[in-house]
Structures are given as structure tokens and as C-alpha cells.
Amino acid sequence: MPVKNSKIVTEGDPLAWVMAPPPNESEEQRQARIAAEAEAKRISDAIDEELQRQAKAQKRGPKPVKILLLGQSESGKSTTLKNFQLLNTPKAFRAERASWRAVVHLNVVRSIRVILDAMAEAQAYHASTYSSPNTPIRTHAPDLFHAASGSSLARDARAQHPPLTAEHLKLKLRLSPLLQVEEALIRKLTPVGSGEVEATQRTSGTGSHADRARALDREIAVNSQFAWKGVFHRMMGRNSSDGEEFNDPDDPGHVLHACAEDMITLWNDPTIKALLRAQGIRIEDMPGFFLDSIARVTHPKYIPTDDDILRARLKTLGVSEHRFTIKEGFTGGISRDLRIYDVGGHRSLAAAWAPFFDDMNAILFLAPLSGFDQVLAEDESVNRLEDSVLLWKSICSNPLLGKTNLILFLNKIDIFRAKLEAGIQFGQYIISYGNRPNDYDNTSAYMRRKFGQIHREYSPQARTFYCHFTSVTDTKSTSTVLLDIQESIIYQNFKSVSLTG
Numbered sequence: 001m002p003v004k005n006s007k008i009v010t011e012g013d014p015l016a017w018v019m020a021p022p023p024n025e026s027e028e029q030r031q032a033r034i035a036a037e038a039e040a041k042r043i044s045d046a047i048d049e050e051l052q053r054q055a056k057a058q059k060r061g062p063k064p065v066k067i068l069l070l071g072q073s074e075s076g077k078s079t080t081l082k083n084f085q086l087l088n089t090p091k092a093f094r095a096e097r098a099s100w101r102a103v104v105h106l107n108v109v110r111s112i113r114v115i116l117d118a119m120a121e122a123q124a125y126h127a128s129t130y131s132s133p134n135t136p137i138r139t140h141a142p143d144l145f146h147a148a149s150g151s152s153l154a155r156d157a158r159a160q161h162p163p164l165t166a167e168h169l170k171l172k173l174r175l176s177p178l179l180q181v182e183e184a185l186i187r188k189l190t191p192v193g194s195g196e197v198e199a200t201q202r203t204s205g206t207g208s209h210a211d212r213a214r215a216l217d218r219e220i221a222v223n224s225q226f227a228w229k230g231v232f233h234r235m236m237g238r239n240s241s242d243g244e245e246f247n248d249p250d251d252p253g254h255v256l257h258a259c260a261e262d263m264i265t266l267w268n269d270p271t272i273k274a275l276l277r278a279q280g281i282r283i284e285d286m287p288g289f290f291l292d293s294i295a296r297v298t299h300p301k302y303i304p305t306d307d308d309i310l311r312a313r314l315k316t317l318g319v320s321e322h323r324f325t326i327k328e329g330f331t332g333g334i335s336r337d338l339r340i341y342d343v344g345g346h347r348s349l350a351a352a353w354a355p356f357f358d359d360m361n362a363i364l365f366l367a368p369l370s371g372f373d374q375v376l377a378e379d380e381s382v383n384r385l386e387d388s389v390l391l392w393k394s395i396c397s398n399p400l401l402g403k404t405n406l407i408l409f410l411n412k413i414d415i416f417r418a419k420l421e422a423g424i425q426f427g428q429y430i431i432s433y434g435n436r437p438n439d440y441d442n443t444s445a446y447m448r449r450k451f452g453q454i455h456r457e458y459s460p461q462a463r464t465f466y467c468h469f470t471s472v473t474d475t476k477s478t479s480t481v482l483l484d485i486q487e488s489i490i491y492q493n494f495k496s497v498s499l500t501g
């Protein structure tokens, strides 16, 4: 019987033929099949019901708010992310403090290495009459504004290397174990597959001969924050986050502690300070500067503070998504999912990310104003501020991002101010600024106008220019701005007054 029926049913319908019961089915088999089919249908209905419930819930629930952080390397993207974490998930942020200890240590060692390299260059200079040849370097950006790389300025100053004494050379020798510490820290921070060590420039980057030599130095970049954090959690004692000592006898922190006094002596030595000045190196403006706190950060019981974590420098590799739930109260009673995307700002990639992020509610673009007298680590013929302007232009003009809100942070204004106050002439690097006053108000307003002009001219369709002068290592002022941004995006209602401060 079933054979006949199934034949009739399957005619012209291959799918029905496949689904049809087997030709010689017994009554017992038929019952079992019908029971199995009923069970399968029950399960399938339950799945459908769940899917429908989820779809309804998703329709009802507000969409997640998505923000992409963009900007050149060292512009402050990851630091801004840390501010979002501190604002929305302070407990989780603080629970990970101990993991940052090694990063701070690595930063200290790198700063000391910059000094040791500068000393080596001074020694070489005094040992011979060698003077470096003038390498041709592009001095201006033709289309936007004229920006000089500054190499010739640094070259002039280098002629005044103060001579080093035997005491200096002894100090240099005693600090050499730090080089092994750097290796050990790098190995620990980059478990297999989680990071990469790349050639990069560590100095303030005035493009001098010294900088070119240092371009061969390495900076580590990590892919997944969790991989390296995990390693350090395992290294720590049980109550480490409360300030317990590292229990591991191989902890590189022990060597740092042993070298602390020598590092302090070196950093405070007037000849060394003069030497750094002569070579145009401003360590205090470099990322991850902790030399004014050596005793504290090398103490065996040292646990980084919020400020230390924000100042610690660890280069980002790749892209990472960070999820938060914005708590009720911030958003007037509703709770919303917030997703922040942090990408590595290496030059070859920064602009390439953009098209993958056309569904962002906002792009937060960081342009460090302090880079006006620096060149890129990746390409020393390019002025950093000029590079930021070009990247900004490419984001503004990208048709895929035409409807995305762009929020500009003119960042690192603390370093920017310090440089101007130290007498570094803005107009000497940003040639188009000419000889207008070298003060913060005029120079910052000039740059804001430049970025605003590009935004206006290159946006595919009209949109508002949101700009803020920031120093994202300052958590207090940054949290006010970020709160404003979170709320503005949620309500699709940017408060231009508070954002264009």
C-alpha cells in the first residue's frame, strides 16, 4: 500500500521522493517512523518558536551602539578605549591592573635604552670626527599645508654633544642587564601567535641620524589583550592585585628593582639631560614615560594605578571588539549595548579598515597635535601631523562612511602645550602657519580650522563637524567628553555645544 501511495506522491517531485517512507515498511516500522517524525516536528516547532521570540526581542530591544576608533599609530586609540572601560566597567578594568606592571616595566627599560643609545652616539661622535651626511628628506606636503620633517634642525643641535665621564660609562655598563630584561619581558608579553615584534622608532622622532639608527629598534605589538594578560595573571601571587610581591624568582621586575638607583642617577644627571637636549630627544613626551617615577614603579610591591595604565604604551595589532552595557541612569533608564572597535594604527592599515566599518554609529578619529615636530615611525620622510591630516581627509571623503558621524579628538594637547612652551616653533614645521604667534590658542585654533575645512570640503554630503581638544591620559576630562558622546549617539542628538569645546 505505502509503495503505491508514495509512487503517486513522488511523481514530478524529487524532494517528496527523497522524503517518502521506505518501500517495504512494516507496520512496526511505520509506527516508529511516525513517532520519530512527531518528535522531530515537536523539536522543530520549539526551535521556530524560540527563533521567533528572539527576533521579536531583537526588534524590541535597541540596536547596539557602535563606535570605531581611528587614527595613526600612537594617536591614543587604545588609551581612549581604556577610558571607555574605566567609565563603563571600572571593576573589570581595575581587576586587570596587575597585568600592566610588565608593560610599565618594558616602557621604563625602553626609555633607559634611548638614553644608553644617545650616550653611545655621543661616544662615537667624540671618538671620531665623523659627521653624518645630509640625506635628502622631503620637507613639505604640497597639497594641504607645508610640514617640514625637522631633520635638519636636529642635525644642527647634535654638534654640541657634551662629553661623558668615566662615571657615566660605569653607569652605562651597570645598566646593561636591562637589555636582557627587555628580551624577557617581550617574550612574556607575546606568547606564541599573540603578538609580533616589529621594527619601529622609539624616540621623539625628529628625524635625525640618531633616529634613523634607532628605527631598527623594536616595539612589540599585541594582538589579543587577553593572551598577555592571562600570562601575567598566572605569574602573580594569589593576592597580587592587593599589592603582594611577585612570587616568581625569574620575574624581570627583580632586575629592574636592583637597577632602580642607577636608573634614577642616570635620568637626573645634568650632562645626560644636556646630551638628550643636544640630540633633540624629549623622553618625557614619548609614549610610556615613567622615568620620573622609577622608585615607585620598580618597587617589588608595585601595582599600576589607573593613571599608570593609561600612560602605559602597548602597540595594538589587528582589530578588537570591546562590548559594554551602558548602565541605566547614563541613558535615562534604558540599558544599551555599546561596542567599541580598536584597530592598530600602523600606516599601511589605518585607512584600509574603514570600509569594513560602514555600519558604525560614529568614528572617533584621534589626531595628536603634538606630532607637529615629529616624523612617522614607519616612514621618516613624513611629518606626523601631515599624516594625520591626510588620514582624516581619506576618512572624510570615503563615500562608504558618508553618513557616519565623525568625531575628531585633537589629542595630546598636554604635550603640544609643553612643546610650544619649550620654545619649539610650530611655524618651523607647519610652514603654512608662517610666523604667526607661537602660542597654544593660535596654533590649536589654526589646526582646528584646517581639519574643519577638510571635513567641509571632502564630506560626500553635509554633516556636522564635531571636534574636541583632548588629552586622553587625563581620565577626568576625558570621561566627561565620552559620557557626552555615548549619550549623544544613543539619542542621535549630538550636543554640538559640549562637543566642540
Ligand SMILES: Nc1nc2c(ncn2[C@@H]2O[C@H](COP(=O)(O)OP(=O)(O)OP(=O)(O)O)[C@@H](O)[C@H]2O)c(=O)[nH]1
Binding pocket: 071, 072, 073, 074, 075, 076, 077, 078, 079, 080, 286, 287, 288, 289, 310, 311, 312, 313, 314, 315, 316, 317, 343, 344, 345, 346, 411, 412, 413, 414, 415, 470, 471, 472, 473, 474
Ligand atoms: N601625554 C599624553 N600621552 C598620551 C595621550 N594620548 C595617548 N597618550 C600616550 O601615547 C601612547 C600611545 O597611545 P595608544 O593609545 O597606545 O595609541 P594607539 O593609537 O592605540 O596606537 P596603535 O596601537 O599603535 O595604533 C600611550 O603611551 C599613551 O599613554 C595624551 O593625550 N597625552
Ligand SMILES: [Mg+2]
Binding pocket: 077, 078, 079, 314, 315, 316, 342, 343, 344, 345
Ligand atoms: Mg592601540
